[in-house]
Amino acid sequence: MAEACDIEVVVFDILGTMVDEPGGLRAAIRDAVPASDEAAVDQLLTVWQQHVEHEQQRIEEGSRAFAATGVIDREAAERVADCAGLTDPAAIERLATAGQRLKPWDDSLAGLARLARRFPVLGLSNASRATLLRLNAYTGLRWHQALSGEDAHAYKPAPAIYQLALDAAGCPAERVLKVAAHAWDLRGAQAVGMRTAYVQRPGGDPPKSTDTFDWRCDSLDELVAALSAT
Incomplete structure (x- = not known):
């Protein structure tokens, strides 16, 4: 000790x-997809988190070249948008930068x-x-x-x-x-x-x-x- x-x-x-971080991402998803109930928001948060974890693991293993979190977060936001049917570019952009807020x-x-x-x-x-x-x-x-x-x-x-x-x-x-x-x-x-x-x-x-x-x-x-x- x-x-x-x-x-x-x-x-x-x-x-x-x-x-x-989890609370902030959850709030950002809720703002981007306001019609979602809490269960749907949690599912979309899981989509985000699993993408980030998977891509960072790929980088650690050498199967993907290094990409900064801004790139990976944008990918995660696009995946969430696809799952939620979100097509507003401004809303997707704000979601992609949720980690800054x-x-x-x-x-x-x-x-x-x-x-x-x-x-x-x-x-x-x-x-x-x-x-x-x-x-x-x-x-x-x-x-x-x-x-x-x-x-x-x-x-x-x-x-x-x-x-x-x-x-x-x-x-x-x-x-x-x-x-x-x-x-x-x-x-x-x-x-x-x-x-x-x-x-x-x-x-x-x-x-x-x-x-x-x-x-x-x-x-x-x-x-x-x-x-x-x-």
């Missing part, structure tokens, strides 16, 4: 951990600001550079630096993405803390030697009984309190 005094830099996952969780802004007074804080995301720029402006999230997997031409949990954070941190991996609501992301960070903190979020990927993360917290506030205790 790490102690707060062991940490020099804190690295946050963004999508799902600091912003409500995701709401932060209630404790995200204050928690990040509080930690930023003590640690350098990095955002590390699969989201493209252009998406991160607009998402950070929309949400008000303020990082000392925001890093995109686009810079590594890879998607988490590829080691190259975590190396981006380690290179930016400029300190040993064991002094860098990765914070995420996704256990699979934290396992990727562990594989390159980073410390890990799981923060529970709706729609996240909870730890298994075999996971050994340094912190497990029910909220970001709880993690901030633990890291600020000394």
